[in-house]
Every structure is written in C-alpha cells, then in structure tokens.
Amino acid sequence: YPGGQYVVLYDGEGTIEYKFDATKDEAASTPGRDVINVTPSNGGIYLIITSTDPNQTGNYIRNIRVVEAKHENTYQSEIFNPDFIEKIRKFKVLRFMDWMKTNHSGQSEWVNRPKIEDASYARKGAPVEIMVELANRLKVDPWFNLPHRATDEYITKFAQLVKDSLSPDLTIYVEYSNEVWNSQFKQFHWVRDNGEISGGKTPFQSYGVRTAQMCDIWKGVFGEESSRVKCVMGTQTANPSVAEQVLNCDKWKEAPCYKHGIDALAITGYFSGKLGHPKYETTIESWLDDENINEFERALTQVKNGSVLDGDSDSVEDLGKTFNDYSNIAKEKGLQLMVYEGGSHVVGLGKVVNNKQLTEFFIELHRKPEFYNLYTEMLESWKDPEGTRTLFMNFSDIRKPNKHGSWGVLEHVDQEGSPRYNALLDFIDKNP
Known part of the structure; x- marks a missing residue:
C-alpha cells in the first residue's frame, strides 16, 4: 500500500491508537477523524480501540474507514482506488479467484x-x-470462481444476482473453485470425499461432475441469454490424463461432463527454467559467487530456452508445444482453450524457498528488461489463427515479491510500469 497521509474516519466516541507502519498526527486529528502518517513496511497498519463509548450512552466506535487523505472527498462514490483502476483499465477480463478467497473456502450457504x-x-x-x-x-x-462447497441455492442466487446487475453486453466466465486437482488445497480433499463419484483416490471425475452441474445451473438461470455464460473446466497442465477424466467423467450417469454446456478447457501458461528446483540450488549459488559469471544472463537464457541446466527446461520456448497439445484435446471436444493463469513461475521450491540469497536473485531477475521480450514471446506463442485458443489470463497484477514468488507484474499500485506489465499492455494494444 502507498505511504503518506491517511485519514481514519469513524462514528461514535472513543480513542484509537496506531502502531507498526502508522503514527497519529495529534495536532491534525479531531474526534471522528484521525490523521495518520504511514511509512510502508512488512508490518501493516495496526489499529487498536483503546476506549469506546466513554460516556455510557451507547455511542460506541463503529464504521471505521481508513482512506488516503487525497481520496477523502471522493471515497464514498469512488469505491475503488483510482490508481488501481488506471493500472488495470486495459485488461479485458478479470479473474476474481483471489478476491473470492477461493482456495480453502469454507462458504457453502x-x-x-x-x-x-x-x-x-x-x-x-x-x-x-x-x-x-x-x-x-x-x-x-x-x-468468477465458485466455492467448492457451494450449494445449488448458492450457485443459483449468485448467477441470478449477476444476471440482474451486470451490464448486459458483458460476458461471464464461470469456474468451479480453483485447481481442484491440486492436493495442496482443501477443495481437492473435499470433492474427493464428498463428490458425486465415490470411492476414488482423486477428485477428478467428481470435479468434472460438479463443474457440469454448476454450468447447467448458470445456463438455466440465464435462459435465452445463456450464450453470455462461458463455463470453464480447469485442468492440470502437467498431466493430460486429468483433462480426459474431468471432461469425460465416464462413471457419471449423465456423462460426458463436457456436454453440459462446458465452453472451454483451461490450463496454465507458466515458465520457470526450473531455476528454483532444489537440484540446481548449489549451481545457481555458484553463479552468484563467481564474479566471472553473469548470473542474470545465464538465468535469462535458461528461462528462454532451457539450454543452460543440463537440458532441463520448462522454458518459454516449451510453451508452444504445450499449447498445441492442449489445443488438440480441446478441439476434439469442440471446446475453446484458455490459460487460467500464466507468466513467470521462477520461485524457490521445497527447501529453496528459504534460501534468502536465491530469493533476492529471483526478485531482481524479474526486474530485468529482458523479461519484456520473454513475456512477448510467451504471448506470441499463444496466438492461434484457428481460433481454438482464446483467453490468456496473466497471474497476477499487483503484488509485492517475496520468497513465495514474484507473481505481480507490478510490485505496488504506484509503480509506473515494469518489463512484464509493459509487455502485457503492448501486446493488448497490438492485438485488440
């Protein structure tokens, strides 16, 4: 979040204290309106209500709002940060997976x-x-990524609200949860144990079934406007057999799943050069320790074509084959192919995640201007004159880098641009 001056507005009577990144400007503050000065770090802004309703009249502190001072007069009508709006304005589709707290969601009713x-x-x-x-x-x-435990009523009312309030000229993409094939997430285990197809060790077919059921509900709600709804079936890119299971779900009495209004198969479009793999940890450390080696040049070459680390790849140049292979799977079923998440996946894996030296190197690597060309090449390889491949969803827009990854193409909302962000915008401009 940006530094500078903020106002904290609240109703009622009492006292709020501030810690970590915020200090209160006592002279500028008045009851119901505190002024704080913020210096961003990893600490955050800590608000503590130290007294409330001191006169015992029921006028307790409530309705607390923290707003950048420059937006104090407009925040009630401009509910989104104008700087954020400008940063994402050119993108054509917004995937709300993180906004919806999709992974490990406990929502059902x-x-x-x-x-x-x-x-x-x-x-x-x-x-x-x-x-x-x-x-x-x-x-x-x-x-939208619907919660894995969502009831039919939840799905129906969600769809109805969208139909009633979304501009009629907009298309809706709908996905059941996120990466249900991924055992790191609770949705994998819940669908495996509670899904339509019981007794399996994986949730693949049950995931396909629930996606089909969700899609039937959405298309039913939209009725004559059902063409506005695009149902997406995500799959595990590294394992093509998963796609066959989730699309066909041959153990289901209403199989195949993809015939239930599914419009697209979705994969990832990541590259990493395997730089974060534990087996290359000491090799990359040796690059950093040898003043005669240009470590960034080696890493960028590896990410581009996989030619540096013993032929182990996962490079930008590998993506073209992956895209073509999955295009064939999608075409066989009459589906579009989409990328639900894509971009750089250069991050420490396993024990490497705690290697501070490599974390700093990976973060700095993503800032190199050469990443503009890497992203451009990635996107060019996605283009498909036959029209099977459609959406490519970058992951993600704005996020501070850390040991868990440099996922955001921008590191903060005030950043003017970056090689990756600029490549995305330029590609959009050239491919309207």
Whole structure:
C-alpha cells in the first residue's frame, strides 16, 4: 500500500491508537477523524480501540474507514482506488479467484456469503456486488470462481444476482473453485470425499461432475441469454490424463461432463527454467559467487530456452508445444482453450524457498528488461489463427515479491510500469 497521509474516519466516541507502519498526527486529528502518517513496511497498519463509548450512552466506535487523505472527498462514490483502476483499465477480463478467497473456502450457504456491509473483505472474500461493480465500471468481463462447497441455492442466487446487475453486453466466465486437482488445497480433499463419484483416490471425475452441474445451473438461470455464460473446466497442465477424466467423467450417469454446456478447457501458461528446483540450488549459488559469471544472463537464457541446466527446461520456448497439445484435446471436444493463469513461475521450491540469497536473485531477475521480450514471446506463442485458443489470463497484477514468488507484474499500485506489465499492455494494444 502507498505511504503518506491517511485519514481514519469513524462514528461514535472513543480513542484509537496506531502502531507498526502508522503514527497519529495529534495536532491534525479531531474526534471522528484521525490523521495518520504511514511509512510502508512488512508490518501493516495496526489499529487498536483503546476506549469506546466513554460516556455510557451507547455511542460506541463503529464504521471505521481508513482512506488516503487525497481520496477523502471522493471515497464514498469512488469505491475503488483510482490508481488501481488506471493500472488495470486495459485488461479485458478479470479473474476474481483471489478476491473470492477461493482456495480453502469454507462458504457453502448463500446466507453466509460475503456481504457489502462486512467489516472486512479479507476474511471471506469480496461480495459479488463489488466484483460486478468493478466489471461494470471498467466494462470488462468477470471470471468468477465458485466455492467448492457451494450449494445449488448458492450457485443459483449468485448467477441470478449477476444476471440482474451486470451490464448486459458483458460476458461471464464461470469456474468451479480453483485447481481442484491440486492436493495442496482443501477443495481437492473435499470433492474427493464428498463428490458425486465415490470411492476414488482423486477428485477428478467428481470435479468434472460438479463443474457440469454448476454450468447447467448458470445456463438455466440465464435462459435465452445463456450464450453470455462461458463455463470453464480447469485442468492440470502437467498431466493430460486429468483433462480426459474431468471432461469425460465416464462413471457419471449423465456423462460426458463436457456436454453440459462446458465452453472451454483451461490450463496454465507458466515458465520457470526450473531455476528454483532444489537440484540446481548449489549451481545457481555458484553463479552468484563467481564474479566471472553473469548470473542474470545465464538465468535469462535458461528461462528462454532451457539450454543452460543440463537440458532441463520448462522454458518459454516449451510453451508452444504445450499449447498445441492442449489445443488438440480441446478441439476434439469442440471446446475453446484458455490459460487460467500464466507468466513467470521462477520461485524457490521445497527447501529453496528459504534460501534468502536465491530469493533476492529471483526478485531482481524479474526486474530485468529482458523479461519484456520473454513475456512477448510467451504471448506470441499463444496466438492461434484457428481460433481454438482464446483467453490468456496473466497471474497476477499487483503484488509485492517475496520468497513465495514474484507473481505481480507490478510490485505496488504506484509503480509506473515494469518489463512484464509493459509487455502485457503492448501486446493488448497490438492485438485488440
């Protein structure tokens, strides 16, 4: 978040104290309006209510709002940070997977969904009304990831709300949860244990079934406008057999799943050069320790074509084959092919995640101007004159880099640009 001056507005009577990245400007503050100066770090802004309703009249502190001072007069109508809006304005589709707290979600009943009046959207996720409002303001298509435990009622009412409030000229992309094939996530285990197809060691077929059921509900709600809804079936890119299982789900009485309104198969479009793999940890450390080696040049070459580390690849140049292979799978079923997440996956894996030296190297690597060409090459390899390949979803827009990855193409909302971000925007401009 940006540094500088913020105002903390609140109703009621009492006292709020501030710690970590924030200090209160006592002279500028008045009851109901504190002024704080913020210096960003990893600490965050810590607010503590130290007294409330001191006169015992029931006028307790409530409705706390923390706003950059420059937005104090507009925040009620401009509910999104204008700087954020400008950074994402050119993108055509927004996938709300993280906004919806999709991974490990505990949501199931519609009555317990995230609501506009929630004190924070950081716990259960953003309300659908907020996501629809952002899509409407930007005139971009939303991509929703429905919770894996969502009931039919939840799915139906979510779809109805979107139909009633989203601009009618916008398309809706719908996906059941996120990476249900991935055993790191609770959705894998829940669907395996509670899905339609019982007794298996994986949730693949049950995942396909629930995606099909979700799609039937959405298309039913939209009725004559069902063509606006694009149902997406995500799969594990490294294992083509998963795609066959989730699309066919031959153990289901209503098989195949892909015939239930599924519009697209979705894969990842990542590259890493295997730089973060534990077996190359000492090799890359040796690059950093040898003043005669240009470590960035070696890493960039490896990421581009995989020619440096014993032929082990996962490079940008490998993506073309992956895209072609999955295009064939999609075409056989009459489906589009999409990338639900893509970009650089250069990050420490296993024990390497805690290697501070390599973390710093990977972060700096992503800032190199050569990444502009790497991203451009990645996107060019996605282009498909036959039209099977459609959306390529970059992951993600703005995020501070750390040992878990340099996922954001921008590191903070005030950043003017970066090689990766600029490559995305330029590609959009050249391929409207």
